[in-house]
Amino acid sequence: MNVHEYQSKAILKSFGVAVPNGSPAFSVDEAVENAKKMFDAGSKVVVVKAQIHAGGRGKAGGVKLAKSLDEVKTYAAELLGKILVTHQTGAEGKKVNRLLIEEGSNIKKEYYLSFVIDRSTARAVMMGSAEGGVEIEKVAAETPEKIFKEVIDPAVGLMPFQAQRMAYAIGFPAAAIRKASALMMKLYAAFVAKDCSLAEINPLVVTQEDDVIALDAKLNFDDSALFRHPEIEELRDETEEDPKERRAAKAGLSYVNLGGNVACMVNGAGLAMATVDIIKFYGGEPANFLDVGGDSTPEKIAEAFQIMLDGGQAKGIYVNIFGGINKCDLVSEGIIEAAKIISTDGKSLPVPVVVRLEGTNVERGRQILQDSPIANVIMAKTMESGAEEIVRLVKEGNQ
Amino acid sequence: MSILINKDTKAIVQGITGKAATFHTKQMLAYGTKIVAGVTPGKAGQTVEGVPVFNTVKDAVDATGATASVIYVPARFAADSIMEAIDAELDLVVCITEHIPVEDMVKVRRYMEGKKTRLVGPNCPGVLTSDEAKLGIIPGYIHRKGHVGVISRSGTLTYEATFQLTNAGIGQTTAIGIGGDPVKGTDFIDALQLFKDDPETLAVLMIGEIGGTAEEDAARWIKENMPNKPVAAFIAGRQAPPGKRMGHAGAIISGGKGTAADKIKALNAVGIEVADTVAHIGDTVVETLKRAGIYEKCHTC
Numbered sequence: 243m244n245v246h247e248y249q250s251k252a253i254l255k256s257f258g259v260a261v262p263n264g265s266p267a268f269s270v271d272e273a274v275e276n277a278k279k280m281f282d283a284g285s286k287v288v289v290v291k292a293q294i295h296a297g298g299r300g301k302a303g304g305v306k307l308a309k310s311l312d313e314v315k316t317y318a319a320e321l322l323g324k325i326l327v328t329h330q331t332g333a334e335g336k337k338v339n340r341l342l343i344e345e346g347s348n349i350k351k352e353y354y355l356s357f358v359i360d361r362s363t364a365r366a367v368m369m370g371s372a373e374g375g376v377e378i379e380k381v382a383a384e385t386p387e388k389i390f391k392e393v394i395d396p397a398v399g400l401m402p403f404q405a406q407r408m409a410y411a412i413g414f415p416a417a418a419i420r421k422a423s424a425l426m427m428k429l430y431a432a433f434v435a436k437d438c439s440l441a442e443i444n445p446l447v448v449t450q451e452d453d454v455i456a457l458d459a460k461l462n463f464d465d466s467a468l469f470r471h472p473e474i475e476e477l478r479d480e481t482e483e484d485p486k487e488r489r490a491a492k493a494g495l496s497y498v499n500l501g502g503n504v505a506c507m508v509n510g511a512g513l514a515m516a517t518v519d520i521i522k523f524y525g526g527e528p529a530n531f532l533d534v535g536g537d538s539t540p541e542k543i544a545e546a547f548q549i550m551l552d553g554g555q556a557k558g559i560y561v562n563i564f565g566g567i568n569k570c571d572l573v574s575e576g577i578i579e580a581a582k583i584i585s586t587d588g589k590s591l592p593v594p595v596v597v598r599l600e601g602t603n604v605e606r607g608r609q610i611l612q613d614s615p616i617a618n619v620i621m622a623k624t625m626e627s628g629a630e631e632i633v634r635l636v637k638e639g640n641q
Numbered sequence: 642m643s644i645l646i647n648k649d650t651k652a653i654v655q656g657i658t659g660k661a662a663t664f665h666t667k668q669m670l671a672y673g674t675k676i677v678a679g680v681t682p683g684k685a686g687q688t689v690e691g692v693p694v695f696n697t698v699k700d701a702v703d704a705t706g707a708t709a710s711v712i713y714v715p716a717r718f719a720a721d722s723i724m725e726a727i728d729a730e731l732d733l734v735v736c737i738t739e740h741i742p743v744e745d746m747v748k749v750r751r752y753m754e755g756k757k758t759r760l761v762g763p764n765c766p767g768v769l770t771s772d773e774a775k776l777g778i779i780p781g782y783i784h785r786k787g788h789v790g791v792i793s794r795s796g797t798l799t800y801e802a803t804f805q806l807t808n809a810g811i812g813q814t815t816a817i818g819i820g821g822d823p824v825k826g827t828d829f830i831d832a833l834q835l836f837k838d839d840p841e842t843l844a845v846l847m848i849g850e851i852g853g854t855a856e857e858d859a860a861r862w863i864k865e866n867m868p869n870k871p872v873a874a875f876i877a878g879r880q881a882p883p884g885k886r887m888g889h890a891g892a893i894i895s896g897g898k899g900t901a902a903d904k905i906k907a908l909n910a911v912g913i914e915v916a917d918t919v920a921h922i923g924d925t926v927v928e929t930l931k932r933a934g935i936y937e938k939c940h941t942c
Contacts, residue, residue, distance in 0.1 A: 330884070359743050361853045361891070364750035364824045379896045396744075396751045437744050466890060467742035469717060496888045500880065511821060511888025512795020512850055515877035516919035519901075522880045523918050531881075533888045566780040566800040600804065602780065626920040 243463045245477045246293040248342040250459040257432040259425055260455045264344030266293065273318035274311055276343040281311065287346030290317040294336040295482040297460070298328030298377075304338065307346060314343070329377075339481055347455055352445035353412055354378055355426065357433040360393070366433065368392040368400065368426065370412045374445035400430040414448065421454040422446075429456075436474060437467030486530075486549050493545045495534060502527025504636050505556035507534050507546050509563050509573075517562045520625070526633035529556050538568075540579030547580050551592060558636040560628060561597040570599045570607030581616045590617045594635040597621055598628035643770040643815045644790070644835040644842070645733055645761070646674075650774055652709040653678040653701045655722045657689045662713035665778055666690050669711075672781040674774040677705040698722075698729040709733040711767060711776040719763060720745035727758040734826070735776045736762035743890070746824040753826070760826025764890065766796035766818035779816060785942035787812015788935075789926065790836035792829060793848035794821050795889070798877060798919070802848055805923030811930070812941035814842045821889025823852065829859035837867045843935050844871045846926055847913075851878035852891045852899040857907040864911040871933040873926045874908050875916040876901045 245253075251261040263280065267273035277288045292304030299305055304326045306317040318341055327335035352374030360367040371389045373381045381388055390411040392404040405423035414422045425446070433441040440462040447457045468475050480488055490497030496511060500518065504526035508514035511533045518528040534546050550556040563573050574597075581591050595618060599607045611619055620635075622628025646652070654669075656662045657679025667690050669676050678701035679689050685696040695701040698710065710731050714722040719738040726734040727749075741763050753760060761768055767777010771786040778796070783804045789811055793799040799818050806813060814836075819827050829847060836842045849856040856876065863872055879901040881887050883894040894900050905915045916925040930936040 359747065359824060361823045361855070362858070364747055366747065382896065396747050434744065437742055439743065464743050465886075466716060466740040467744065470742075498882075498885050498887060500882065508797075510795060510797025511892060512793070512798035512848070512877050513801055513919065515795075515850060515881060515887050515892065516798060516801075516875075518881075519877065519879045520918045520920060528880055531887055564797050564801045564804070566778075566783075566797060601783070601800065624920065626918070629918075629920070 243465055243468060243474065243478060244295045244482070245461060245463070245474070246295065246340060246479065247291065247459055248293060248340070249477045250461040251456065253436060253461060254429065254432055254456060254459055257435070258428045259432065260453065261459065262344045262347055262455060262457065264342050267318065267341045267343050268339070270315060270318045270322060273341055273343050274315050277308065277311060277314040280343070280345050285345045288314055289344045289346055290314060290321060291342040291344060292321045292324070292326055292338040293340040293342055294326055294331070294338055295479070296328050296330040296336055298330050299326065302326050302328040304328070336482070347447060347457060348450035349457070350448045350450050352447050353414070354381070354444050355429070355446045356440065356442040356444070357430060357438070358440055363393055365396060366394045368394065368404070368408060368430070370408045372412045374447070378444060394430070399434070400427060402427065415452065417452040418448045418454050421452070425454050425456070436461070437464045437471060438462060439464045486552060490532070490549050493542060495532060495542065495546055495549070497549065498531040500528045500530050502529045503555060503557040504560065504632055505529040505532070505550040505558065506560040506562060507532050507543070507550070509534055509568065513562065513564060517560065520629045521560060521633060524630050524633045526636060538573070538576055540576045540583070543576040544580035544583040547584055551584070556593055557639050558593050558632045559595045560632040561595060562625060562628065563599050563601070565599065565601030565603060565607070569603040570601060571603045571610055573599065574607040574610040577619070578610065578614050578616060581619070589615055591619065593618070594632065594639070595619050596628045596632040596635070598625050600625070643773060644839050645768050645815060645817065646709060646770050646774045646776060648673060648773040649675065650709050651675045651677045651705060651707040652711060652776055653680060653698065653705070653707045654692070655680045655698065655710055655712040655726065656714035657681055657692065657694060658684050658687070659713055663689050665713065666692060668781070669775055672775050674776065677707050698725045702729045702731065707731070709776060710735070712736040712738060714738060716740040720749050723749050723760060724752050727753055727756050731758055734758055734760045735765070735767050736760065736826070737765065737767060737777055739764040740890070741822070743822070743824055746822065750824060761817060762820040762826060764822040765820030766799055768815065768817050770815045771813050777818065779818065783807055784816065785812040787814065787941035788841060788843040788939045789813050790839070790842040790845045791816035791848070792832040792845065793818050794850050794891070795848060795877065798848050801919065802846060802875065802922045806846070806926060807942060809923040809927050810940045810942055811923070811926060812939070814839060821850070821891050823891040828855050830862045833859060833862060833867060837870060842870065843939060844873070844926070844930055844933065846922070847872055847874040849874065849876045849904055850889070850892050851881045851887065851901050852889070852893050854898060856904040860907040860911045860913065863913065871929050871935070872913050873916070873929040874913050875919065875922045875925070876904045877919070
């Protein structure tokens with residue numbers, strides 16, 4: 243799960259990590275009000291930052307420096323409601339609904355700092371670089387020697403000597419070494435306490451006053467651990483999520499919108515990924531990834547169909563089921579019951595549905611679909627022919 | 642021969658009184674697996690499918706001499722159950738449970754250091770040795786005895802691939818689902834090492850997916866360590882967009898790492914053929930066996 247920068251900073255602040263003074267704003271008036279307090283308190287520059295769940299906001303024009311209340315007003319009005327397109331949002335961009343109004347900092351130098359879970363060592367790793375404020379993927383690809391790592395033993399946690407070694411390695415000035423290593427210790431504490439999958443500060447800055455401040459902050463949280471963090475769940479911004487993905491999550495379905503028009507419903511995440519791939523292989527544009535799970539009720543299958551069809555996205559649906567423990571005949575009954583829920587006359591589905599069944603009770607499952615009065619349901623002989631067929635039907639339907 | 646389990650392996654079921662565990666205990670017994678005990682705290686003295694239940698793993702092991710365990714405990718308690726099984730010095734622990742917090746698994750992996758237990762999973766379908774035994778949820782009827790080892794990060798894809806192998810007349814030694822989580826007990830290289838050391842296994846099918854670099858690491862390992870056993874592969878997720886989690890916790894392309902294209906390239910670079918679609922996994926294995934001149938030997942069913 244992702245949260246906004248201002249939410250990440252509030253969490254980090256509660257762990258003692260130094261962040262700029264700031265507060266969120268949902269309207270131009272609120273932005274001006276927040277900024278006024280900062281100017282009144284002596285700030286020379288106030289930063290207006292668009293809050294969306296994507297990086298690269300600065301380059302995309304989503305971060306503005308304002309020297310007066312008028313400028314704050316202009317920038318806030320410009321950014322709120324704007325569609326921001328960054329290298330992480332995709333071409334469709336993301337709408338800005340929230341701003342962060344923040345005191346400007348006297349930046350002397352920028353660094354990069356993050357904590358992630360490393361799969362190969364099965365441990366948290368701290369990564370740091372003197373190349374702050376730029377895309378770390380680029381640094382990793384072009385100059386990997388400029389990224390330093392400290393592997394953390396979970397039995398003792400990040401040790402002070404490791405934090406200091408990192409601070410020296412990436413070249414913090416002498417006057418800031420202790421502040422930098424202290425910040426690393428606090429960031430690690432937050433990373434562990436909140437079950438983060440990523441804690442990234444880019445840039446981490448040293449100011450002219452030799453203070454060390456997290457100028458940006460990005461926290462991602464382990465979805466599997468949210469049960470013990472209701473306070474994180476509360477930060478969820480549903481407007482940042484694809485409405486279909488949100489609806490699917492509520493129904494207990496694992497769904498990712500891929501934007502195309504050939505939908506699929508599959509049991510098992512691996513087979514679901516592979517089904518998306520085979521649709522593309524035969525020239526179709528996959529609409530989604532959808533793992534319906536092994537124990538699907540007709541209601542769940544009906545909800546899955548409705549999500550795929552919603553907004554006219556799916557022009558055809560490929561149902562690809564391998565009945566292992568779950569049985570094909572029950573899946574077939576589920577599809578028929580789902581069709582009854584969806585269709586107005588109980589006899590037809592709005593788009594062609596190609597069904598490939600294999601595995602436990604496959605003969606009975608096929609028979610149930612063949613005997614059903616529902617038009618538009620086509621049995622596939624093999625997985626391959628089913629994929630070809632659904633792609634062909636969708637193309638024909640579009641002509 | 643086979644790897645990890647056989648008809649003589651004595652196993653316990655942790656969380657045996659749960660609905661799914663009870664169902665699968667019956668299935669495992671029907672396949673011939675020696676399930677000798679179950680564990681659910683507070684339920685000692687009961688029986689499930691004729692299997693006696695104990696309060697702790699230690700009690701179950703002391704009473705039965707079990708050497709393996711399969712875990713169906715809910716996610717928030719599962720890491721503790723794994724550590725309890727490690728503490729009881731079992732040889733093998735298979736954890737089926739999905740959605741265990743990653744941080745819990747980091748602790749489990751630390752706890753395992755210096756101990757004898759091998760963990761398979763979590764978030765996996767388990768392990769099945771053809772015609773002998775199974776721990777987990779893999780449907781037994783699709784498997785036939787033979788000479789191909791199967792390693793997979795995904796459940797249903799394992800069944801799909803095994804089904805294609807069996808239909809092509811290619812039997813299997815052991816199928817091992819290593820699981821879809823980012824932090825797990827057994828990775829491709831560990832499983833490959835086991836198959837390398839198994840004289841019955843003549844070839845291996847590897848089923849990977851996006852996320853991490855375990856397939857790339859395995860490709861390098863195979864080139865250096867296993868030149869005499871041919872490997873065929875499939876990678877799911879060619880169309881997965883970056884930054885999106887595709888069902889499995891570990892199936893995510895992040896920071897430009899973990900794409901299907903990179904994995905396929907790494908495997909091809911060491912001479913491993915990768916099936917172009919999921920429908921061609923069986924065909925790809927057959928071609929690989931024929932090229933290696935062991936197709937006849939592997940055509941066992």
